[in-house]
Amino acid sequence: MHNYFILLISLFLLSVSCNSDYTPKPRGYFRIDLPEREYKQTPEKLPYAFEYPVYSVLVNYRQTQPELYWINLVFPKFNATLHLSYKTIDNNLEEYLNDSRNFVYKHTVKADAISETPYLNAEKKVYGILYDIKGDAASNxxxxxxxxxxxxxxxxxxxxxxPNKDSLAPVLDFINKDLVHLIETFEWN
Incomplete structure (x- = not known):
């Protein structure tokens, strides 16, 4: 009887001591192989020129786009597209600037933060702003x-x-460096 009592207490202590707090495991994401950085020049038929990554595809959507020199830079490996909309200025620069700013700030609903980086190249007469939209916005x-x-x-x-900022972060950082290169090599023809 004494052995039975010790066995019962041992089983009770063993069952109580085995309870451990559950800790959730962090979510894992696929490893993404990033290509080497290499660039090529845009075709001369455009009213602008820049260097873009060789791992992307320059697509002219003249047939479907409302404007002649609107193009897309497609990143097939990353399932991403840079939409480029070109306009000629006819005393309406302020309208284009306001439209650009409004398009960016429509993302404030999902954005954690929006930062602006001005670009100025007086020699090439290229001026602009790069917007970095943090968070789960549709366009970062x-x-x-x-x-x-x-x-x-x-x-x-x-x-x-x-949009998931955690899973897109490595690809977004990689493409953003190439977009900065695009901006720094940009010039008007």
Whole structure:
């Protein structure tokens, strides 16, 4: 009987001591292989020129876009597209600037923060702002460039996936560095 009592107490202590608090495991994401950085030049038929990554595809949507020189820079490996909208200025620069700013700040509903980085290249007459939209916004990077008298271009990067800042962060950081290169090499033809 004494052994039975010790066995019962041992089983009770063993069952009580095995309770551990559950801690959720962090969510894992797929490893993304990023390509080497290498660039090529845009075709000469455009009223602007820049260097863009060789891992992307430049697509002219002249047939479906309302404007002649609107193009898309498609990143097939990352399921992303940079939409570039070109306009000629006809005493309406302020309208284009306001439109660009309004398009960016429509993302404040989902954005954690929006930062603006001005770009100025007086030698090439390229002026603009790069917008970095933090959080689960539909478009995390937008920019505009202008010579302030004749030409205006607006860019917006979209991913064809549900926005999740954690899973998109490595790809977004990688593409953003190439977009900065695009802006720094941009010039008007």
């Amino acid at each position: 990077t937008q920019f505009f460039l202008t010579d302030s008298t004749h030409n205006f271009i607006r860019g917006a990067l979209y991913f064809e996936v549900y």
